Amino acid sequence: MKFHSTHLEGVVRLELRAIEDERGWFTRTFCAETFAAEGLETTFPQTNHSYCSSRGILRGLHYQQAPRAEAKLVRCVRGVIFDVAVDVRRDSTTFLQWFGTELSADRPEALYVGPGFAHGYQSLTDNAAILYQASEPYSPEREGCLRYDDPAIGIRWPMESPNLSAKDQRTPWIDSTFTGIVL
Ligand SMILES: Cc1cn([C@H]2C[C@H](O)[C@@H](COP(=O)(O)OP(=O)(O)O[C@H]3O[C@H](C)C(=O)[C@H](O)[C@H]3O)O2)c(=O)[nH]c1=O
Numbered sequence: 001m002k003f004h005s006t007h008l009e010g011v012v013r014l015e016l017r018a019i020e021d022e023r024g025w026f027t028r029t030f031c032a033e034t035f036a037a038e039g040l041e042t043t044f045p046q047t048n049h050s051y052c053s054s055r056g057i058l059r060g061l062h063y064q065q066a067p068r069a070e071a072k073l074v075r076c077v078r079g080v081i082f083d084v085a086v087d088v089r090r091d092s093t094t095f096l097q098w099f100g101t102e103l104s105a106d107r108p109e110a111l112y113v114g115p116g117f118a119h120g121y122q123s124l125t126d127n128a129a130i131l132y133q134a135s136e137p138y139s140p141e142r143e144g145c146l147r148y149d150d151p152a153i154g155i156r157w158p159m160e161s162p163n164l165s166a167k168d169q170r171t172p173w174i175d176s177t178f179t180g181i182v183l
Pocket of ligand 1: 165
């Protein structure tokens with residue numbers, strides 16, 4: 001696997017090696033030793049699988065605050081999604097900057113989103129799904145939310161008028177009182 005840095009320190013694109021044969025292909029999606037050598041989290045006590053029945057669904061953007069700030073290793077396992085990370089680390093030089101990338105189940109790739117980033121994704125096909133490992137257990141009491149269309153962040157999503165959960169619809173835009181999180 002190859003690790004490609006992004007303009008956000010802590011968000012890394014993974015190019016996985018597909019070993020092909022007449023049956024199909026095999027790829028390793030995680031390796032503690034390799035991740036440790038890259039300075040990435042290596043312990044993922046939880047794995048989540050989320051499915052979007054139709055294109056245009058947008059989940060997020062969510063993050064967990066310290067001491068439950070979590071890294072996520074995201075793989076698209078069905079269809080195609082647009083995956084986004086937003087830097088919410090208070091003292092970061094890229095505070096509130098975002099990175100987005102398309103992930104496809106047909107390509108051996110993943111996105112590592114480190115602690116201190118809000119994460120969200122939009123389904124670009126019907127029946128899209130992601131499988132993602134989290135470095136902290138689910139802690140709703142520590143959850144923070146950013147609105148997908150917050151002008152303070154300016155994310156350019158591929159599809160307009162997304163289908164949101166009630167929780168995400170209720171999420172307000174941030175104002176000057178939002179100072180991010182400290183890890
Ligand atoms: C995340 C999570 C959720 N839940 C329960 C809580 C709700 O009853 C139900 C759906 O939760 P929610 O609407 O927050 O799911 P998403 O909108 O997909 O949220 C996710 O969206 C973006 C993409 C993320 O990166 C986070 O992992 C996560 O916040 O699953 C759990 O029981 N455990 C969990 O780890």
